[in-house]
Amino acid sequence: MAQRVTLSPGDTIGILGGGQLGRMLALAAAGLGLRTHIFCPDPASPAFEVATSYTMAAYDDLVALDRFVRHCGAVTYEFENVPSETAAHLAAAAPLRPGVRALEVSQDRLLEKNFLTETGVSVAPYADIPGEQDLAGVLARFGGQGVLKTRRFGYDGKGQVMIQQAGDAAGALDRLGNAPAVLERLIPFEREVSVIVARDINGACDAYDIAENHHENHILATSTVPADVPDEIAAKARAMAVRIADALDYVGVMGVEMFLLPDGQDDRLLVNEIAPRVHNSGHWTQDACLCSQFEQHIRAVAGWPLGSCRRHLDVVMTNLIGADVDGWAGILSDPSARLHLYGKAETRPGRKMGHVNRVRPIR
Amino acid sequence: MAQRVTLSPGDTIGILGGGQLGRMLALAAAGLGLRTHIFCPDPASPAFEVATSYTMAAYDDLVALDRFVRHCGAVTYEFENVPSETAAHLAAAAPLRPGVRALEVSQDRLLEKNFLTETGVSVAPYADIPGEQDLAGVLARFGGQGVLKTRRFGYDGKGQVMIQQAGDAAGALDRLGNAPAVLERLIPFEREVSVIVARDINGACDAYDIAENHHENHILATSTVPADVPDEIAAKARAMAVRIADALDYVGVMGVEMFLLPDGQDDRLLVNEIAPRVHNSGHWTQDACLCSQFEQHIRAVAGWPLGSCRRHLDVVMTNLIGADVDGWAGILSDPSARLHLYGKAETRPGRKMGHVNRVRPIR
Numbered sequence: 001m002a003q004r005v006t007l008s009p010g011d012t013i014g015i016l017g018g019g020q021l022g023r024m025l026a027l028a029a030a031g032l033g034l035r036t037h038i039f040c041p042d043p044a045s046p047a048f049e050v051a052t053s054y055t056m057a058a059y060d061d062l063v064a065l066d067r068f069v070r071h072c073g074a075v076t077y078e079f080e081n082v083p084s085e086t087a088a089h090l091a092a093a094a095p096l097r098p099g100v101r102a103l104e105v106s107q108d109r110l111l112e113k114n115f116l117t118e119t120g121v122s123v124a125p126y127a128d129i130p131g132e133q134d135l136a137g138v139l140a141r142f143g144g145q146g147v148l149k150t151r152r153f154g155y156d157g158k159g160q161v162m163i164q165q166a167g168d169a170a171g172a173l174d175r176l177g178n179a180p181a182v183l184e185r186l187i188p189f190e191r192e193v194s195v196i197v198a199r200d201i202n203g204a205c206d207a208y209d210i211a212e213n214h215h216e217n218h219i220l221a222t223s224t225v226p227a228d229v230p231d232e233i234a235a236k237a238r239a240m241a242v243r244i245a246d247a248l249d250y251v252g253v254m255g256v257e258m259f260l261l262p263d264g265q266d267d268r269l270l271v272n273e274i275a276p277r278v279h280n281s282g283h284w285t286q287d288a289c290l291c292s293q294f295e296q297h298i299r300a301v302a303g304w305p306l307g308s309c310r311r312h313l314d315v316v317m318t319n320l321i322g323a324d325v326d327g328w329a330g331i332l333s334d335p336s337a338r339l340h341l342y343g344k345a346e347t348r349p350g351r352k353m354g355h356v357n358r359v360r361p362i363r
Numbered sequence: 364m365a366q367r368v369t370l371s372p373g374d375t376i377g378i379l380g381g382g383q384l385g386r387m388l389a390l391a392a393a394g395l396g397l398r399t400h401i402f403c404p405d406p407a408s409p410a411f412e413v414a415t416s417y418t419m420a421a422y423d424d425l426v427a428l429d430r431f432v433r434h435c436g437a438v439t440y441e442f443e444n445v446p447s448e449t450a451a452h453l454a455a456a457a458p459l460r461p462g463v464r465a466l467e468v469s470q471d472r473l474l475e476k477n478f479l480t481e482t483g484v485s486v487a488p489y490a491d492i493p494g495e496q497d498l499a500g501v502l503a504r505f506g507g508q509g510v511l512k513t514r515r516f517g518y519d520g521k522g523q524v525m526i527q528q529a530g531d532a533a534g535a536l537d538r539l540g541n542a543p544a545v546l547e548r549l550i551p552f553e554r555e556v557s558v559i560v561a562r563d564i565n566g567a568c569d570a571y572d573i574a575e576n577h578h579e580n581h582i583l584a585t586s587t588v589p590a591d592v593p594d595e596i597a598a599k600a601r602a603m604a605v606r607i608a609d610a611l612d613y614v615g616v617m618g619v620e621m622f623l624l625p626d627g628q629d630d631r632l633l634v635n636e637i638a639p640r641v642h643n644s645g646h647w648t649q650d651a652c653l654c655s656q657f658e659q660h661i662r663a664v665a666g667w668p669l670g671s672c673r674r675h676l677d678v679v680m681t682n683l684i685g686a687d688v689d690g691w692a693g694i695l696s697d698p699s700a701r702l703h704l705y706g707k708a709e710t711r712p713g714r715k716m717g718h719v720n721r722v723r724p725i726r
Contacts, residue, residue: 009691009704027390030413033691033704033717049415050393287653290701290722299695308698312676312724328372328396332662335671338653341372341396354396359653361675 004201005095006303007073009033012052013301014072014094016059016086018045020342020352021078021278024286026051028294034302039068046343047078059086069093076252076301080106080276081153097201097251097301102276105248109151109182112273119247121240122267124259125185132173135183139169142185148172150179157218187270189259193227195241196282198296199250201303207238208289208309211281211317213257219350223281223317225288229260237269244274253297255279280319280352287338287357288315313359325353336360367564368458369666370436372396375415376664377435377457379422379449381408383705383715384441384641387649389414391657397665402431409706410441422449432456439615439664443469443639444516460564460614460664465639468611472514472545475636482610484603485630487622488548495536498546502532505548511535513542520581550633552622556590558604559645561659562613564666570601571652571672574644574680576620582713586644586680588651592623600632607637616660618642643682643715650701650720651678676722688716699723 007013013029015022018040026036026047035052038045041059048054053071057064060083069075074095080103087100105115113126127138129148139146144166150159159179161172164186173181192213199205212227213220227234241256248254255275261268282293291299291307299306320327325347331339341354370376376392378385381403389399389410398415401408404422411417416434420427423446432438437458443466450463468478476489490501492511502509507529513522522542524535527549536544555576562568575590576583590597604619611617618638624631645656654662654670662669683690688710694702704717 009688010706010708023393027393027413030386030390030706031703033706035412035706049398050390050413052412290650290699304692305696307695307701310698325372329667332670333668335673336653338670340394343373343393343396343398345373 004303005074006201007034011035011073011302012037012071013298014039014068014075014090015047015051015078016040016075016082017078018042018047018054019078020046020344022047023050023342024294024340025076025078025278025298028292029298032295032298032302034298037068037071039065044345049343059083062089065089066093074301074303076277076297078277095303098254098276099249099251102248102250102254106274106276107152109149109154109273110180113182115247116244116271116274119244121243122270124187124270124272127183129173129181129183131178135169135173138183139163142183145186146183147186148176148181148183150176150181152179160218187259187261189270190262191227191229191260192272193229193237193258193260193269194223194279194281195237195256195258196253196279196285196293197238197241197245197256198253198293198300198306198309199245200300200306201251203246203249204306205242205245206306206309207241208282208285208293209311210234210237211284213281217350219321219352220280220319221321222319223284225284225311225315233260233268240269240271244271250276252276252300253278253282253293255281257281280355281317283340283355284315284317284357285311286340287359288313312362314362315357315359318356318358319352320354320356322347322349322351322353328354331356334358367666368437369564370397374398374436374665375400375434376661377402377431377438377453378410378414378441379403379438379445380441381405381410381417382441383409383707385410386413386705387657387703388439388441388641388661391655392661395658395661395665397661400431400434402428407708412706422446425452428452429456437664437666439640439660441640458666461617461639462612462614465611465613465617469637469639470515472512472517472636473543476545478610479607479634479637482607484606485633487550487633487635490546492536492544492546494541498532498536501546502526505546508549509546510549511539511544511546513539513544515542523581550622550624552633553625554590554592554623555635556592556600556621556623556632557586557642557644558600558619558621559616559642559648559656560601560604560608560619561616561656561663561669561672562608563663563669564614566609566612567669568605568608569669569672570604571645571648571656572674573597573600574647576644580713582684582715583643583682584684585682586647588647588674588678596623596631603632603634607634611639613639615639615663616641616645616656618644620644643718644680646703646718647678647680647720648674649703650722651676675725677725678720678722681719681721682715683717683719685710685712685714685716691717694719697721
């Protein structure tokens with residue numbers, strides 16, 4: 001059965017996408033004696049510099065994809081918006097891990113919420129908004145408030161409009177380019193948390209400790225582990241992530257973002273979204289665990305057993321966004337800090353340039 | 364002053380030598396957003412695959428060296444037998460870290476022992492053996508026993524002859540190709556230990572916890588940390604390594620191998636040899652410390668402050684020599700083990716193919 005293929009040291013993993021996630025995956029693979037081949041259209045891809053080889057081509061260039069996949073024992077990706085034709089084309093030639101189902105579900109907010117609901121995990125109340133005429137009725141049901149989000153291609157707050165008062169609804173869909181959308185009820189959550197879950201080709205599944213996340217301008221600013229939540233909440237969050245991975249027959253690492261509601265609610269954990277890839281809120285694993293999320297993903301994609309998700313340090317991960325990276329020298333002087341830079345030539349506002357993990361012994 | 368040059372993220376460090384040490388240095392540099400350029404004559408260099416760029420040329424190819432150094436903000440090396448002309452040529456064009464003095468001293472056992480003695484650290488009794496006629500007299504002084512070693516180019520037991528009884532001396536120098544040699548008195552040591560010491564461009568110096576080393580067939584088999592030695596011995600070993608680094612005005616990471624004599628001796632620690640580079644007996648730092656010896660060396664070479672040498676786990680490093688590497692799958696299944704493979708295509712007896720760090724909480 002093709003899905004049971006396992007790689008050997010010296011084999012090559014193909015990675016779609018050449019950003020920092022692809023770069024850190026390539027570095028982890030190199031530590032295990034595996035080769036990587038990055039496929040990305042961007043000539044300035046930070047992952048090109050550390051991979052064994054790379055192809056610079058468009059994701060719909062089937063000739064380039066064929067040439068690429070011929071050298072790969074397995075293929076993975078660093079972003080969920082892999083075109084479905086690309087995914088299907090590659091999956092026909094080599095094990096694609098995670099598989100096409102994980103991509104389909106995570107690419108479309110409506111399918112994602114339907115899937116999560118069917119899987120038995122809770123999400124915020126939501127409704128399909130195919131067009132302007134559908135918005136008013138749903139808004140009325142949701143108390144006049146909600147977040148309108150495009151079904152596809154949203155990230156870091158892009159493709160969203162907040163509706164908080166009567167006037168906000170008019171023109172909201174226009175501002176999203178009249179793309180198919182969903183309305184989510186506004187959730188008065190207490191905290192944002194996330195789980196990094198990993199699953200291997202035989203269905204063995206494990207999750208790292210949950211992280212408490214803070215966003216600024218819709219971009220992740222910090223992840224703190226341990227999260228300041230009761231143990232039973234943490235255990236439930238991890239169990240939910242495992243349930244989702246099992247339902248997708250998932251192979252690899254997945255990020256699951258959740259909202260924690262205030263005490264007193266029946267369902268205190270609502271899943272916000274899933275990302276079928278290594279996740280920014282899992283970067284802390286690089287320095288607080290023996291096996292990072294990057295090595296974990298590479299192991300699963302290679303068909304190898306998972307490493308341990310056990311954590312041996314407390315940690316706060318802070319993203320270095322835009323000019324934050326200019327503080328690199330100060331970070332290097334902090335003995336409890338580990339600096340990670342992505343090798344991006346150009347600093348731009350809002351651009352993720354690196355991150356720092358600040359550790360301390362487990363309290 | 365040229366020796367105070369500091370690099371910025373995005374700059375390039377040149378590395379002479381493309382083996383596993385160069386490879387792990389390149390991976391550490393990439394994590395810090397630095398580029399690397401490997402210089403090595405061997406087309407099968409494992410470091411080529413992970414470096415930003417490489418030059419395949421002989422170490423005495425001055426044209427290639429000039430082209431190489433032009434792109435480098437600083438230059439370092441993974442082996443101590445860099446030809447002195449090569450070192451001098453590069454040092455004239457870019458900061459060479461560690462410097463030429465460290466190379467001169469570590470390339471010649473006689474100079475090394477003279478230097479160590481002058482620095483005030485103890486070594487085993489030794490004598491210069493320029494030729495056959497000098498051997499008998501010294502042997503008589505050393506109780507008829509000793510290890511005859513070539514002054515230059517010895518490693519992993521190569522270039523050595525053991526003299527234990529009367530007949531062994533005859534032809535001993537012949538077997539070393541009549542190269543200039545030193546005789547070392549046989550030391551009835553209790554343990555072999557080593558210290559990985561790091562020093563930055565401003566003279567700040569720190570050492571990792573000492574490792575206890577076991578060799579098989581003259582090749583390092585395991586390093587165990589903590590070493591089973593009294594605290595005051597460990598402290599003295601680290602202080603000796605710092606003293607040596609200071610005396611060399613050293614920049615970078617250095618390995619210092621020592622013999623521990625049985626209790627009751629005045630000087631229980633004798634320095635065996637120094638290696639002006641990252642060292643096999645420091646590979647444990649990759650998983651038991653926040654800042655590995657590889658990152659530490661890269662920081663120093665870049666003119667950056669040192670990271671912390673603090674250890675947060677107990678660890679045993681085991682080298683995977685030759686066919687040992689065939690056990691990779693079993694190692695992956697051990698949750699306390701971290702596998703490191705070097706990407707070498709060909710397994711040969713005695714060849715270092717990888718290593719594994721097995722960790723546990725500090726007792």
